[in-house]
Amino acid sequence: MSCLGCDTGFGHQLAVKLDKLGYTVFAACLAPEGVGAKQLKAKGSQNLLVISLDVSADESVNRAVTEVKSYLSPNKKLFAIVNNAGIGHYSGVDWSKPGVDDVYRSQLEVNTLGAVRVTKSFLPLLRETENSRIIIVASLAARFVFPGLVGYSMSKYAVRAFGDGLRREQKPYGINVSVIEPVMYNTSLTDMSVCLNNMKAHWDNTPEDVKQSIGSTRFVSLCKTVESFLMMRRSNVEEVLDAMIDSLTREEPKPFYRVGGLKERITLYLLEALPEELQDFFLDPFVFDHILKYLHNSRQ
Incomplete structure (x- = not known):
């Protein structure tokens, strides 16, 4: 199996778990000499192979495919790839430097086009x-666009659409495609201080005339909403790993795995059933912030 985005988070833990289950795992890391990669080498057996991969670069993907091929034989074939590499930016729609590179292009390049690039190469x-x-x-975020996460949601909506089309196109070849849709979990991507600093950096990079037209109160309001959102993180990442492993080991895997607690799943189901006008009302930063605080307090 080839698992992407193994430096940290879900990918890192999945690689370790699959290795313990007896699979040969190609753990693709952006930094093959980094801390995460070294931990994988220390934890894993000889069947856990760390390889270098930057999903945003064609040359890197081609090298990874060549490296994986070198381990394969008529009796040892590639069974699965797990597209897990991802980045996230927290920002208002028109914050940061002029243009789209800072917030939008980077997320689409990794979260969406990275999955497309890797999948095409390994098909x-x-x-x-x-x-x-x-x-x-x-x-x-592939189902709902939350305040402060527009660019991230764009990348996840697109990759979900890619998964839908891919599943239908590859069915005649016997390739199963599953999309995992976790709620927010406690990983490096959702670290509170990192995320809030990311928001502040994008705000600081915003031209002064744009800041004035937006207003500093809007910046503070959106930061509070994101902070409340991050407080809803679930700590049991095993829920996500279990869904991933089920999709890899079940004879007929599900096309979608929505992963989260019962309360979150019911809330999201009800929200999805509402007309767009009501969704807009409940996802307004002020209203959404109060809903999140209520849900957080009801957990305790």
């Missing part, structure tokens, strides 16, 4: 394996 190998798998890690 010929997966077609050689009966009942092979492609796993795409999306997010609840």
